[in-house]
Amino acid sequence: MSEQGPEPGPELEIVHLLRKVTVEFGLRQAEFAALHHMHSTDVRALICLLDAGRAGTDATAGWLGAQLGLNSAGTTAVIDRLERLGHLTRTRDPRDRRRVLLAVDERAVELGWAFFGPLIENIVAVLRDFDEQETAAVRRFLLAAHRAVTAIP
Incomplete structure (x- = not known):
């Protein structure tokens, strides 16, 4: 390691x-x-919220604020804006009526797929050229890289 960081190399x-x-x-x-009149935080x-849905995680305003690093006022502003745009729904938690659960509206999912679908399909096509070991190595690297990035305060 030099004074300016790691030595140049494949890593x-x-x-x-x-x-x-x-x-x-x-x-x-x-x-x-920009195309859909949103802020990058939106x-x-x-x-x-999409990740929470895939993971089976209950998404509340408090949970979302923690994910985004926002205070309650900032979180409320994001939720209100997304709801106003028709991208988010709020529903009472059937197990605890005091809690409100957040979810991405199906129209927003369709909007996202219309825009990001070709990009995702291109990446999936790249990964289909990898064998199981290569795919496992990519997954292991990305998970470890994510842990390394999120470990920094």
């Missing part, structure tokens, strides 16, 4: 490639947000 090249992909994803998210909120 650093992969970090730079990951950054390049991340920047492109960010640009697409910003384009989607898109992040929708992604969090």
